[in-house]
Amino acid sequence: MTELVTKLMDFGFTKTDALVYINLLKNGRASGYKIAKDISLSRSSVYSSIDNLYSNGCIFMLDGETKEYEAKSPDLILSQIEKKTIENIHILKKELSRMMLHEEKEFIYNISGYENLLQKAKEVLSQAQVEVYLNTDFPLEILENELIEAIERGVRVIVFSFNKLSTPHPSIEHYSRSEEKEKRYPSHRFMLVVDMKKAMVFSHRAEVLGLYSNNRLLVKMISEHIHSDIYLTEYEKSEPEKRCRIGTIHELENDMVIDNKKWLENEI
Structure with a gap:
């Protein structure tokens, strides 16, 4: 569990984001209240992570009497991360190359x-x-x-x-x-x-x-x-x-x- 959390953090998840996502994967659809109870964290921090995960396209939100959330499949999430990472690498290569001093200093x-x-x-x-x-x-x-x-x-x-x-x-x-x-x-x-x-x-x-x-x-x-x-x-x-x-x-x-x-x- 700890290793999975660390790996997800390597890809931009906060620790709480990772715990919330893994909990949804393991237990299926759940409310913010239930997730907070399962992982023993405050509801405010869990709801903040839910907002992050939803904004980043990692979970679904299901409307009803009580809002519930469901994790997107790991394959879909990792494909999204891979695509975004590659795009960012191309942008960084291009922009950082423009900033680099191309003329070698004399020695x-x-x-x-x-x-x-x-x-x-x-x-x-x-x-x-x-x-x-x-x-x-x-x-x-x-x-x-x-x-x-x-x-x-x-x-x-x-x-x-x-x-x-x-x-x-x-x-x-x-x-x-x-x-x-x-x-x-x-x-x-x-x-x-x-x-x-x-x-x-x-x-x-x-x-x-x-x-x-x-x-x-x-x-x-x-x-x-x-x-x-x-x-x-x-x-x-x-x-x-x-x-x-x-x-x-x-x-x-x-x-x-x-x-x-x-x-x-x-x-x-």
């Missing part, structure tokens, strides 16, 4: 640890819907499943690397500065942009620390970097004599410089 997160960064990269790739830009010397096999699944969803995947990488799917658009296969590991650079909405940057060094963000400026800058590497590569392949260098520390000493010494010696 910039630092993430440490190679495995954590790799897991985040896989997660971001799994959300891709339109385009993926990737600038890396990491072996693409570490993201093989995510890249293939993205392509099968119709996502365009563009990859840039200085040396040639093995691609896990023929639809990957791969640009490389050199035709020599990448052999330098642990890898130095990983830049990822997904749908021009989210970006990641990290390397695989002694202290692995990376950045994950949806900040519009950072996403645009990283996207431009990847595109510029592709443009520069294709331009210098077609016009090698017009190669431009400006003699900066970045060119001469940085481990992540665009051109390593070996490549320069082979080309000059």
Whole structure:
């Protein structure tokens, strides 16, 4: 009995409503006075519940010398509750969605640890819907499943690397500065942009620390970097004599410089 009362209360019945309804189901047609006597509650509280149950379509009222009440069948009541609940859910979904802030707040997160960064990269790739830009010397096999699944969803995947990488799917658009296969590991650079909405940057060094963000400026800058590497590569392949260098520390000493010494010696 207690459990039935609790279940009915889950669907909007008050405790007294539930007791009145169950009493009518068990004992059949009855007056408010008799119901109050059966469940040992005041007549005022019972009549208040009778009004609620009648208004909500849970009981019938039979006119006569003394008003009597009869419970509607549980199947009918529960069907009414189910229909009303579904209707309310649809209304809430629609109205609450209108109120929700659709624009995601901008964030910039630092993430440490190679495995954590790799897991985040896989997660971001799994959300891709339109385009993926990737600038890396990491072996693409570490993201093989995510890249293939993205392509099968119709996502365009563009990859840039200085040396040639093995691609896990023929639809990957791969640009490389050199035709020599990448052999330098642990890898130095990983830049990822997904749908021009989210970006990641990290390397695989002694202290692995990376950045994950949806900040519009950072996403645009990283996207431009990847595109510029592709443009520069294709331009210098077609016009090698017009190669431009400006003699900066970045060119001469940085481990992540665009051109390593070996490549320069082979080309000059």
